[in-house]
Amino acid sequence: xxPLLDVLLVLAxxxxxxxxxxxxxxxxVKRKSVSGELVLITGAGHGVGRATAFEFAKRHSRxxxxxxxxxxxxxxxxxILVNNAGVITAADLLSTQDHQVERMFEVNILAxxxxxxxxxxxxxNNNYGHIVTVASAAGHFVTSFMVAYCxxxxxxxxxxxxxxxxxxxLGKDGIKTTCLCPVFINTGFVKNPSTRLGKILxxxxxxxxxxEGILTNQKMVFVxxxxxxxxxxxxxxxxxxxxxxxxxxxxxFDAVTxxxxxx
Amino acid sequence: xxPLLDVLLVLAxxxxxxxxxxxxxxxxVKRKSVSGELVLITGAGHGVGRATAFEFAKRHSRxxxxxxxxxxxxxxxxxILVNNAGVITAADLLSTQDHQVERMFEVNILAxxxxxxxxxxxxxNNNYGHIVTVASAAGHFVTSFMVAYCxxxxxxxxxxxxxxxxxxxLGKDGIKTTCLCPVFINTGFVKNPSTRLGKILxxxxxxxxxxEGILTNQKMVFVxxxxxxxxxxxxxxxxxxxxxxxxxxxxxFDAVTxxxxxx
Numbered sequence: 360x361x362p363l364l365d366v367l368l369v370l371a372x373x374x375x376x377x378x379x380x381x382x383x384x385x386x387x388v389k390r391k392s393v394s395g396e397l398v399l400i401t402g403a404g405h406g407v408g409r410a411t412a413f414e415f416a417k418r419h420s421r422x423x424x425x426x427x428x429x430x431x432x433x434x435x436x437x438x439i440l441v442n443n444a445g446v447i448t449a450a451d452l453l454s455t456q457d458h459q460v461e462r463m464f465e466v467n468i469l470a471x472x473x474x475x476x477x478x479x480x481x482x483x484n485n486n487y488g489h490i491v492t493v494a495s496a497a498g499h500f501v502t503s504f505m506v507a508y509c510x511x512x513x514x515x516x517x518x519x520x521x522x523x524x525x526x527x528x529l530g531k532d533g534i535k536t537t538c539l540c541p542v543f544i545n546t547g548f549v550k551n552p553s554t555r556l557g558k559i560l561x562x563x564x565x566x567x568x569x570x571e572g573i574l575t576n577q578k579m580v581f582v583x584x585x586x587x588x589x590x591x592x593x594x595x596x597x598x599x600x601x602x603x604x605x606x607x608x609x610x611x612f613d614a615v616t617x618x619x620x621x622x
Numbered sequence: 623x624x625p626l627l628d629v630l631l632v633l634a635x636x637x638x639x640x641x642x643x644x645x646x647x648x649x650x651v652k653r654k655s656v657s658g659e660l661v662l663i664t665g666a667g668h669g670v671g672r673a674t675a676f677e678f679a680k681r682h683s684r685x686x687x688x689x690x691x692x693x694x695x696x697x698x699x700x701x702i703l704v705n706n707a708g709v710i711t712a713a714d715l716l717s718t719q720d721h722q723v724e725r726m727f728e729v730n731i732l733a734x735x736x737x738x739x740x741x742x743x744x745x746x747n748n749n750y751g752h753i754v755t756v757a758s759a760a761g762h763f764v765t766s767f768m769v770a771y772c773x774x775x776x777x778x779x780x781x782x783x784x785x786x787x788x789x790x791x792l793g794k795d796g797i798k799t800t801c802l803c804p805v806f807i808n809t810g811f812v813k814n815p816s817t818r819l820g821k822i823l824x825x826x827x828x829x830x831x832x833x834e835g836i837l838t839n840q841k842m843v844f845v846x847x848x849x850x851x852x853x854x855x856x857x858x859x860x861x862x863x864x865x866x867x868x869x870x871x872x873x874x875f876d877a878v879t880x881x882x883x884x885x
Contacts (some may be wrong), residue, residue, distance in 0.1 A: 365870055369863055376860035460735050464727060468777075472723050472770065501784040503791035507735060509784035510777045514731075517776025521764040527865075528766040578861075594854045597639035598841075600632055602790075607628055 390574040394419040401425045401474055407493065407544065410566040425474075460507045467511035472518060486533035491573060492519040496542040496586055500593075516540070523578060537572050541565045541582040653837035657682040664688045664737055670756065670807065673829040688737075723770045730774035735781060749796035754836060755782040759805040759849055763856075779803070786841060800835050804828045804845040 398415045402408035404426030412424055475490055482488035497505060498512035519538035526534050544560045565582050572580035581587055593601060661678045665671035667689035675687055738753055745751035760768060761775035782801035789797050807823045828845050835843035844850055856864060 369866055369870075372863045372866045373859065376862045380860065460732060460739075464732065464777075468773065469723060469727065472773065476723075498780070501780065501787045503784075503788040506781060506784040506788055510731065510735065510781035513780025513783075514727075514773045514777035517761070517764065518769060518773035520776075521766070521769040521772035524764045525766040525769055591857045594857050596636065597643065599639045600635045603632055603635045607632075 388575050390571075391576070392418075393574070395421065397421045397423065399423040399425065399474070399478065401470065402493070406562055407539075407541075407565055407569070410562045411569060414566055414570050463507045464511045464514070467508075468514040468518060471515065475518075475522070482534050483529075483531055486531050488533070489535040489537065489573060489576075490522065491569070492516075492522075492536070492538045494519065494538050494540050496540050496581070498540055499586065499590055519579075535576045537569070537577060537580060539565070539569050539572070539580050539582070540586065541568075542586070651838050653834075654839070655681075656837070658684065660684045660686065662686040662688065662737070662741065664733065665756070669825055670802075670804075670828055670832070673825045674832060677829055677833050726770045727774045727777070730771075731777040731781060734778065738781075738785070745797050746792075746794055749794050751796070752798040752800065752836060752839075753785065754832070755779075755785075755799070755801045757782065757801050757803050759803050759844070761803055762849065762853055782842075798839045800832075800840060800843060802828070802832050802835070802843050802845070803849065804831075805849070 393415060398420040400408050400412050400415070400422065403412045403424035408426070412422060415422060471492060478488075479490075482490075492515050494515035495508075495512040497509045498514075498516035501509045516538060519536060523536045526532075526536065541560055544562060544565055560582060568580055568582045571577075592604070596604070656678060661683040663671050663675050663678070663685065666675045666687035671687075671689070675685060678685055734755060741751075742753075745753075755778055757778035758771075758775040760772045761777075761779035764772045779801060782799060786799045789795075789799065804823055807825060807828055823845060831843055831845045834840075855867070859867070
């Protein structure tokens with residue numbers, strides 16, 4: 360192909376995509392049913408994982424719930440809520456180690472890669488499934504004093520993107536992917552967080568956005584969605600202007616206390 | 623502060639930054655001297671690390687060279703080239719493990735975080751130093767069949783960005799950071815790579831760009847630099863147009879053979 364044809368093809372695709380997006384504004388969004396679907400949730404013992412388990416339970420999915428710690432009694436109740444739920448505690452999923460950096464990567468991304476790797480072959484055979492990667496705004500925007508955390512969340516975003524690309528290359532269009540990127544959530548992971556731009560998120564609103572994202576097959580769920588604009592500005596603005604903007608958002612917290620102590 | 627003042631401040635910073643960038647086009651770039659400086663290079667036994675060691679040797683830096691494998695005889699010659707070079711082999715820096723994903727993360731990012739953590743306190747005390755993170759184009763753009771690699775390179779980019787941000791917050795402006803992001807390099811890591819956009823890089827041109835980036839304190843070194851435009855387009859264009867563009871670049875390779883077998 361010659362370069363002129365390439366440019367024309369890109370332009371035609373651009374026009375088609377924008378027209379399609381415009382038309383879609385007036386078409387009601389379809390939400391898929393997850394009733395009877397098998398749903399595995401890691402980190403189901405607390406925070407977003409726990410609340411998500413309840414949402415799938417309400418929609419009559421069959422649940423498999425994992426957590427490093429034992430999944431607590433309240434989550435056990437989910438299995439009462441739906442008869443066909445199985446509750447598995449995987450206390451040994453992650454070995455305990457002293458090294459904090461390794462642990463951060465294990466909790467945030469290595470365990471997720473291993474889990475995905477374990478279940479992907481069956482999904483590929485059936486060309487059916489949905490893989491949700493829980494990342495963070497910290498997977499796109501960095502914050503001081505969270506270097507290892509940011510790094511591991513960048514890894515989670517990279518994993519989601521690369522997996523999505525590979526599934527597309529392999530023509531496995533029946534396997535959907537969603538990546539969740541919320542800003543600070545009020546789960547006790549960070550102590551006394553505050554920012555001038557918008558409030559700290561509650562678990563409920565994050566899970567609401569996540570469920571909408573899953574049921575409508577969105578690839579990237581930003582909570583709040585204004586992060587998309589910030590990502591664009593980051594590429595457009597010079598460094599100094601970004602530093603001024605960053606100072607204005609005034610992200611602050613007292614300490615990273617970790618999920619463990621928050622339970 | 624009120625929002626109107628905020629907007630004015632951002633606008634003023636934007637105009638100032640663009641004017642400054644324009645003026646700088648006509649000012650010769652300053653390159654710092656690295657003569658006599660202590661330079662630690664991990665992965666110094668092959669590819670980019672090895673070529674970079676030679677560049678610093680030419681500029682009379684004191685070298686400390688690390689690699690998982692023993693640093694080979696040719697690199698030993700560097701210590702002959704400059705009298706004050708010390709050559710340390712760190713065969714035990716990384717434990718050998720079967721698990722490929724862990725190993726990918728160890729080689730690409732965990733070892734780098736540990737090394738940085740070990741040397742950062744001394745740099746902080748002196749407010750002096752330069753930390754180079756070797757990432758990849760794969761830390762910004764994903765490619766099929768390299769999921770764990772992309773994920774670990776995203777982590778490397780996130781580490782560099784978060785570290786840079788933290789040093790800035792702490793006022794340690796004497797510690798510089800550089801992140802290297804080349805596309806495929808002809809080192810044997812990937813077998814028979816090819817792409818329609820531009821040729822596969824030779825080690826020499828990557829190291830030339832890296833040295834220029836270090837000596838002029840550039841934060842992000844893209845090789846080739848057109849990646850910056852691609853990053854912007856990625857945020858601006860709809861998914862379908864990006865898919866067409868990606869297909870045009872036609873990135874192909876036969877297999878990921880790994881650095882080990884390439885030596």
